[in-house]
Amino acid sequence: MLRQLEKAEQKWGGSNTLIDHWLNNRRKLLVNYCQIAGIPPYESTEKSLPAVKTVKEFCDLLVDYVSEGHFEVYDRVVTACEKNGLSSQNLAQNLVPRISETTDSALDFNDKYTESKDDKVLFQLDKDLSSLGHAMETRFELEDRLLEVLHAKHS
Known part of the structure; x- marks a missing residue:
C-alpha cells in the first residue's frame, strides 16, 4: 500500500492542494497502520501487542481519513465530474458506493x-488488521481512480 501511495504522490502530488492534503493524510494513516501491525520497516524485535492507546490513536486517524473522503473530497470530485461529461459522472457514481462499502469495515474496526x-x-x-488492510487497499485503489479524474479534469 505504501508503494501505491508513493506512485500516487509522484503522479498527482503538487498538482492540486486537495489531492496533496488527501495523500498526506493517507500517508499518516498507512504509516500508523504499519506501526501497529508491525509491518516493515516498523516491525518490532519484541513480539508484543501494541498498547490500547496506540490502537485508539490509529482509529482516530482512520475515522478522520474516512470522514474526510466522504464529507469533503468525494463531494468535490463528484460535483466536478458532473460538470465534465457523462463518462466522468458515471465513473463517480460507480466508484463512490463501492468506496462506501470499505467505510463499513473501517467503522466496524473503529467501534470494536x-x-x-x-x-x-x-x-x-x-x-482484524488483516481484514482492514484488504478493505483499505480496495479503498485506495478506488480513490485513486477518483483522483485520476480530478487530476485530469481540474489541475
Missing part, C-alpha cells in the same frame, strides 16, 4: 477497538 473495555480484544488485532 474504541468501545471495548477489555484489553483482551487486542488478541484479535492481527486478524
